[in-house]
Structures are given as C-alpha cells and as structure tokens.
C-alpha cells in the first residue's frame with residue numbers, strides 16, 4: 615500500500631506505508647501535528663489506499679467508485695467526527711461518538727475498511743473520551759480509528775496509550791508557496807502567504823491577500839501620522855475589536871495579524887542587507903537597518919505581551935509609540 619496526495623510529510627507517509635507493508639497497521643492511530651499541515655489529508659489518503667477498488671502499484675487510483683466517494687466526502691465507510699465549531703469550548707458530544715461506535719458492529723458496507731476519523735480530538739469531552747476507550751482497545755475487525763490532535767498532552771493518557779502515534783511537521787514555506795501556485799495563486803501572493811503561514815497550508819489558504827494589503831497599509835498610514843494619544847487609542851481599539859468575538863478575544867488571531875507588520879520591518883532589514891530576494895512585500899519606505907530591527911523587535915514584543923494576557927489595546931498603543939520613536943531616531 616502506498617499513500618498519495620500528501621504534501622511535505624515524507625516521514626509520516628513512510629511510517630504508515632512500512633507498517634502496512636509489514637501487515638502491522640495499528641487499529642487506532644493518533645496523527646499529531648499543528649493544524650493545517652495535512653493530518654486530515656493523510657487520514658483520507660490512508661482510507662483511500664485501504665479501500666481503492668483498482669489500486670495501481672499499491673496507490674489509490676482516485677477514479678474508482680470508492681476513491682471518488684472518499685474524495686467527495688460521502689463514503690459510507692468513512693465516518694468523520696469533529697467539534698461543531700472552531701471555538702475553544704466546542705465539544706465532540708458523546709451521542710455522536712456512540713452513534714459512530716454503533717456503526718462498527720456491522721461489517722464495512724463496501725467490503726473493505728471502515729475508518730472513524732475524529733478530527734481535533736482534544737475537543738472530546740470526558741464522557742466522549744470514556745465512551746471511546748473500549749473501542750480503541752479492541753475495535754471490530756476491518757475498523758480503523760484515527761484521531762487528529764495538535765498536542766498529545768491535551769488528550770487523556772488513557773487515550774494516548776491506546777493509539778499509535780504518527781507525527782506531522784510544519785511544512786516548508788517553499789512547499790506551501792508551490793501548492794498555492796498550483797491552485798492558481800499569483801507567485802508573489804503565494805510567497806507572501808507562505809511566509810506568514812507558519813508551516814500550515816490550511817492557514818495559508820485562509821489568508822486573503824487583498825485584506826492583508828489593506829491591513830498593512832492602514833498600519834503604515836497610522837504609524838506615519840502625528841501620534842495623538844486619543845487617535846492611537848482609537849486605532850488600537852479598532853484593531854483589537856476585529857478579533858473580539860462574542861465569547862472572548864482571539865489573542866492568537868490578533869497576533870497573527872500583527873505578523874504582517876513584523877514582516878514589513880523584517881523585509882526592510884533584509885533589503886538594507888542587500889538580500890532583496892528574501893523580501894516578501896513590495897519595497898516600502900526604506901528604513902535603515904537599526905530602525906527596521908527596532909520595528910521588528912517592537913512588534914514581536916507587543917505580540918508576546920498580548921499572548922501573555924496584557925490589555926491588548928494598551929500593548930498596541932505602547933508599541934505604536936515605540937515604533938514612532940524608532941523611526942525618528
């Protein structure tokens with residue numbers, strides 16, 4: 615069996631292929647790695663390879679009935695559970711889990727393998743996790759369970775000990791850029807998004823180049839202004855407000871948005887060093903190296919403060935003040 619369609623995870627793919635070749639696939643796996651690096655894609659590739667009706671050299675054909683249903687997300691033997699929303703408090707409920715477990719009593723409909731894929735398994739609530747334990751221990755034949763999780767430590771140890779671990783890594787920026795281009799993105803936008811995606815293709819795909827340009831130019835416009843305290847405060851409130859949901863402030867989202875401003879300063883720094891090819895944003899005002907480094911450091915410091923639960927508006931106002939001073943010196 616060989617897996618196809620998984621980008622940039624050669625070790626994870628090699629592990630599963632070797633285990634399959636030795637007839638030693640586990641009945642429960644835990645795919646561990648950051649969001650957006652291909653955990654779901656890997657699970658789908660495994661499912662397709664196990665169920666393809668016309669594999670070529672052990673690889674799923676992508677065209678038979680089983681492959682097409684899997685690709686379209688409607689295969690009767692691929693049961694996918696996930697928390698209902700992106701919110702941190704969103705839980706995978708025990709009823710959904712029990713229903714999936716009940717399905718394992720019957721042989722897989724297609725005569726091949728059934729997979730129960732539990733995405734973002736850190737959102738299993740305690741009742742769901744307990745309901746899962748027995749099935750993880752000994753699933754009925756021809757059933758395979760896959761849990762995807764960012765950090766195994768967020769799962770109950772009793773779950774972890776029953777799953778074989780497959781680790782996935784952040785993707786290289788070049789791989790992400792190439793994949794974005796393959797999907798029709800302009801090369802410059804693809805490089806920019808890849809540079810901001812922290813190794814996650816999923817995150818890169820969520821980025822909107824137009825929105826980023828507008829966001830950055832709002833920041834640079836404000837920083838070049840006169841610096842009335844009230845205006846700074848209003849600008850900071852506006853930036854923070856965009857990440858204040860009904861429940862809580864999305865601090866990580868706010869910090870990711872600031873990555874673009876950090877990148878602006880980083881680009882200025884690499885340009886002063888004559889490394890134009892490393893820059894991801896169009897050439898800007900042309901700061902000297904010292905100001906560019908101070909700017910970069912200032913943004914990173916504010917991000918650290920925001921993640922450490924500082925009042926975000928205050929952190930931004932202080933950062934604005936520091937950045938203006940850096941530009942003057």
Ligand SMILES: [Zn+2]
Nearest residue numbers: 666675678681
């Ligand atoms: Zn096929």
